[in-house]
Amino acid sequence: MTALAERLLARGRPLAILGIAGAQGSGKSTLAQAVRDRIGARGVPCALLSIDDLYLTRAERETLAARVHPLLRTRGVPGTHDVALGRRIIDTLARGEATALPRFDKSADDRMPPERWTSAPAGTRLLILEGWCVGARPQADAALAPPVNALEAQEDRDGRWRAHVNAALAGDYRAFFARIDAVAFLAAPDFGVVERWRGEQEDGLRARGGAGVMNPAQIARFIQHYERLTRHMLADMPGRADLTIRLRADRSVAAISPLPSPSGI
Structure with a gap:
């Protein structure tokens, strides 16, 4: 993964953007932080942005739920992020300027106030954008008809x-995703493991005394919001990601498949 970031930086462009995608609990955040730390240790200004931190505020999602569909009250799926904010962040970094990076408080289910946001330095060379749906493409209309779950x-x-x-x-x-220069995909062995991975995340939050921790029934319902697109990405992304890391159920690496890039990465 670090090698992929280095190849992007070698292009010499003012800003390189590396996307990291994968199902909930697959280890995206841990991997993204490791890449940022390794590249940053070499003196390269880096920034890390999770697509989760671009969620619309709770009030904005309430409005969306009333106007379009009640399920849009729940954060997560495309349509519940402030994509315009994400594009403004990229534009600012591409100009070589410092910028504030939003943070989302999942325990409060709302965006943190600006004074609690982090920042990306002026001259940032590498932006790592991680998130479960990063780089996803839409499905064919015909595929939307049959429901995938209850x-x-x-x-x-x-x-x-x-x-x-x-x-x-x-x-x-x-x-928004077209701004990404290369995408690495963490491929779960199947969708069935996602509920267990998400449960382990909640166990970690519970152990740290976090608020708003979900019980097993709530987790089972929550992940159904993500199921359709997760299954679609498991079928679609390995054929076009710049790097696919296939995981076992214990998150150990089963295989790594780099793809030749037409852009010459």
Whole structure:
């Protein structure tokens, strides 16, 4: 992964953007932090942005839920991020300027106030953008018709929610993800392991005394919001990611598959 970042930096552009994608609990944040620390230790100004920190505020999602579909109240799927804010951050960094980076408090389910945001330094050369849906492409319209789980079958009977998510991917998110220079994909062995991985994340939060920790029933419902796109990415991303890291159920690495890049990375 560090080698991929170094190849991007070797292009000599003012700002290189490395995307890291993968299902919940796959280790994206840990990997992103390791790459940032290793590149930063060599004196290269780096910044790390999670797409989770771009979530719309709770009030904005309440408005979206009332206007479009109640399921959009729940953070996570495309359509629940402030993509315009993400693009402004990239534009600012590309100009060589310092910029504030938003933070989202998952325990409060809301964006932190600006005084608690972090910052990216002036002259940042590498931005690492990590998140579960980073680089995702929309599905074909025909694929949206059959529900993939009970949540879709019972709470999105007419398909409005999943159609809105898909349209967001085809619109603002496509332009946002197009700014990424290379994508690394952490491929779970299957979707079935995601519930266990998410449960382990919640156990960690519980051990640290975090607020808003979900119980097993809440986790099972929550991950259904992500199931459709996670399954789609597991099928689609390995064929086009610049680097695919296939994981076992214990998150150990089963295989690494670099793809030749037409852009010459």
